Amino acid sequence: MPSRTSSDRSPLAADRRTCTASARLHFPKSPTPALFFPSKANPVVPYTRCSRITPIFFPSRFPMGREEAALDDQFPPLAKGGGGLVVGNYCHDVLFRDGAVVGEGLGGAASFLFSVLDPLSPCRLSFVSKVGPDFSYSVPHAPITCGSSRTTLFHAHFPSSAASAADKYHGDRVLRCVGFCEPILPLDLPAGEFEFGLAAGVAGEILTETLAVMFDLCRLMLVDVQGLIRIFDPTDGTVGLVPLRRSPFWELLPRIGFLKASAEEAPFVDVEEARKKCCVIVTEGKDGCSVYWKDGEVKVEPFPAVQVDPTGAGDSFLGGFVVGLCWGLTVPDAALLGNFFGALTIGQIGIPKFNHCLVKAVRQELERRGTQCEGPCQRKFSARYEKSVAHQEFKEFLIKVFELSHVDSSTELDDELSKVIS
Template sequence: MGSENRNQLPPVRGLIVGNYCHDVLIRDDAVIAESLGGAASFISTVLDGVSVSISSSYVSKVGSDFSYSVMHAPIVSPSSLTTLFHAYFSSVSTERQDRILKRVRACDPILPSDLPSSSFSFGMAVGVAGEILPETLERMIDLCDVVFADIQALIREFDPIDGTVKLVPLKNTGFYSLLPRIGFLKASAEEAPFVDVDEVRKLCCVIVTNGKDGCTVYWKDGEHRIAPFPTAQIDPTGAGDSFLGGFTAGLVQGLSVADAALVGNLFGSLTVDHIGLPKLDLKLLQRIKEELVKRKMGCSEVHEKQLDKFAKPSGHQQFHTSLSAVKSIKSESAN
């Protein structure tokens, strides 16, 4: 055991910035669930579950009314209540049964002064309710070697009357000038039209998630479609957050961009098949860890010789097949 500990590398340090919140799910005017929400909650579930090599600091704000026990303690604001969202669903069948999301109240924004002063290998800007300011993202960029940003943290505005979420073009925000200094920008298919992917891909890597169709990775010189993991969608809340957590975990642990996006798709699919945070049992997580280690070891020599980090490495399809087999563990246990 002593030899094993001596050979173990120190954990990679990450900075995750975004508020926890309370989510209330409403179907046909009846409350069907209340749960912990916010991108930080979904991302911590993924990062804490799948990687022993990542040690992250979380900067989130809540009010004194915050009613959940979490692994990463938030900052308690004395001047506001916890962010609260109502998500409205309808029983009427539609092609995409997306929710209507309304922000009922918002906690205080996260300020640059709320961030720790130490340096980090990576940062994740994952606000959900407008809590990340341009100056906060700029400070994250200064502190972190690479930053992953979720577009929902940058382009959401909220109706002053009923709190309905509205999207604005990224170019009309104070964040656009920072894009050349971040590494990866994630957007959903619904958010992508507000990004101008063809222009932004020249500045940073853009990943567009598209539910049951997987995702597409865009960079300056090309693009890849990344295969999905089929699942029955019950609640889309947090799927993009879980994707970003899985994608980041894959990259941090040495996978290629394409392979890491497969890991993101896997965790997105594990999130949408029930309400609330993904339920990841220890057996499932252990199998995922084993597959990540095998994939990293199998690709290490290829990666060292590979100049284009965006190229799909050999064995990519087999990696998808292996992860699909792991996902079947959850399907079998659910039955």
């Protein structure tokens, strides 16, 4: 699929490429320089505006810190528009084991997200990603090609002994970003209104200005915190984390519907404070995930899986979670679906390839359980935090499908999944 070029963002295309008039009002004409992350710790700074950002304060459009009686409320549908907006760069991933290259391929949160969202979401989807002219993969959602920079490049180093890296971010691997593409700017976003927005950055490419415009375009916002708090060692690009409070994104929390963080990222989020402003979901690997909101929390069960490559597990979780919300599932039920796809992902290297019968079985189950509506993604998103009465039944269905996904014979797998569907 042909990619867009940076010329597509010309002011002459303002009617179709720029943000809404109301969104443009958020940008100060003479911004006062404010430090995003220390420039010595972030090699993105030399050729982006990441180091010169003015924190912008917004009223809460969809506050999640609501009274208990309001937890059963649902976000009203838009009168027009619809669909989902996914923002985050594609990248190139190279995997190392003891210093030797053992695999390479397409990476970036967006690539894992479309693997789940495309076959299962009832919504039409718009992706905004940037790559360099060296981008070497064909993807279903064409990125913007930037002639001035190369595609973001990550090196993931896996040791022979997991214990040797146990104290590092990402646990059993050392992640390094050795090349950065341009950030995604507000003018890169499409005009229109969306049912939901998903900010899934991997290397600081989503600026505060860009996230602010997404709030105006999208009725419900979901954000992966990794794109907000990552910093990079100036010598070798090793990925580290900075407390969310030290970034301008902290002031935007009240406008976020759901904030996803890994167990390693959670201490940098300050979950106890963040949950007062928005719903926080912490993925915990083999222990499943936990959902925190102002007045409570719930633990969602995991699926037993053998880890081959942890890359993208959190992205697949987020994709499954969004799919569940789109079909009208409660938050814990949607998180269970997220755990399901996260577990499937770690059993494969690179972008997961899901059996078509598996996807068909899951989609038909979602159609059976989901809220019925007149058009795609015009349903009401659930704001209910309790497990549904059918949660256990849904879990048993997913466990059965998950177990069948490990069948060696493709023909046998198709036959068994066909029985599940019928």
